[in-house]
Amino acid sequence: MNRVGYSILLLFTCIAGLYFYPFDDASQQGSSVERSQIFETPTYRAENLTSQRYAPDGTLSHKVFAKVMEQYDNLGFMVFEFPRYTIYLNAVSPYIVTADVGTLFSNNVIRLEKNIRITSLNKTDFIQQISTEFIEIDLTTNTMFSDKEVLMTGAEFSMLSHGFNANMQTKTFNLTGHVKTEFAAKTAASL
Structure with missing residues (x-):
């Protein structure tokens, strides 16, 4: 490359440097203000909080304990x-539910994410535990x-599915993408 080529490259580098270099802190502060508004x-905010919600008829609808709770009134x-x-x-x-x-x-809808476990406290229920990474629960209609x-597990089985719909009140479950079901082998002593 000759001197003219080097001069053009140097001129282009200087122009690009001036274009992208912030000259004052005011422009950086303005961008951080915009980010904080997002x-x-x-x-x-509360820590180690227990909260209870009641149905319109006065019965207890649900209770929640959380290590940290943040209320966003403007966002609902x-x-x-x-x-x-x-x-x-x-x-x-x-x-x-954890x-x-x-x-x-x-609107009384809970959206849960990561390491979700729904455990039935009734030991005679067919489905004892449900595990997933995302679930929505409507507390008004008791649907999930x-x-x-x-992954749904019971006393002698496990079912894997790619999604489901359920009604907690009627204890009905509809698998939307059944993958497999495994049953535990019965022992000779139980026959």
Whole structure:
């Protein structure tokens, strides 16, 4: 390359450097203000909180304990870290639901994510535990929905599915993408 080529390359590098170099901190501060406006600040935050919700008829609907809870009034939801929900149906507590993250919306819908376990407290229920990575529970209609991989286990079986719909009140489950079912072998002593 000759001197003219090097001069053009140097000139182009200087122009590009001036174009991308921030000259003052005001432009950087303006961008951080815009970034902070994107994220809503919680109205309030609580740690090791227990909360109870009641149905219109006065019966206990559900109870939640969480290590951290943040209320976002402007957005209409609460975010829970490591929530433990106890869901009541007809004043009895048939289900305990745990997860890493939970969001309760103002329309009484819980969206749970990561390491979800739904455990039946009734030992005679066919399905004793449900495990998944995402689930939505409507506390008004007592229905559940997931479009992720779901593992359901009982006393002598396990079912794997790619999603399901369920009604906790009637204890009906509809697998939307059944993968496999395994039954435990019965022993000779139990026959």
